[in-house]
Amino acid sequence: EDQVTQSPEALRLQEGESSSLNCSYTVSGLRGLFWYRQDPGKGPEFLFTLYSAGEEKEKERLKATLTKKESFLHITAPKPEDSATYLCAVQVPNTGNQFYFGTGTSLTVIP
């Protein structure tokens, strides 16, 4: 069965303390892996798309990487405004265009 697992469930960091969030997947093939940020009371906001192993994308303090089995979202020198829930999703072929979402990592950055 296709699955997407995110870890840790929750993460507390001091401002400036770099860390990584993990998204592992067990799917038959991969059309794309997507990272989103979700703030309380808001819909998920798109961050990155990764399509193949070895690919990397960067935006400000965030960097997403992809291997054949997992993706990492690296956060460098985080700030309090980076506090949010980070979701990953995968799209696989032959599934009728469905996206499978993980349950997210809740990140809190303490000033």
Place this chain on the structure above:
Amino acid sequence: GAGVSQSPSNKVTEKGKDVELRCDPISGHTALYWYRQRLGQGLEFLIYFQGNSAPDKSGLPSDRFSAERTGESVSTLTIQRTQQEDSAVYLCASRRVYNSPLHFGNGTRLTVT
């Protein structure tokens, strides 16, 4: 341009009543998805529309749930005879082409009392 718009943003209804939730996708986006997000849980796929093709209804939890979309524009999600377990945030998303990311609205928070 404008993002995905959902209305109402909040809806409180009594158990047994019907509710209609509306989604305006981004202009030019051919695909539209509905998801449900229960408190502390992941996104649960409900239904998917692509152009004039038959919708993928495989995620609808019961026959009380239905959705319509007119062409490539507005969609409505209808829940009949609401139950307390229907309380959740209902998210709508659209995307331009296959393999492109989903873009989400801010959802409708439904509370069934």
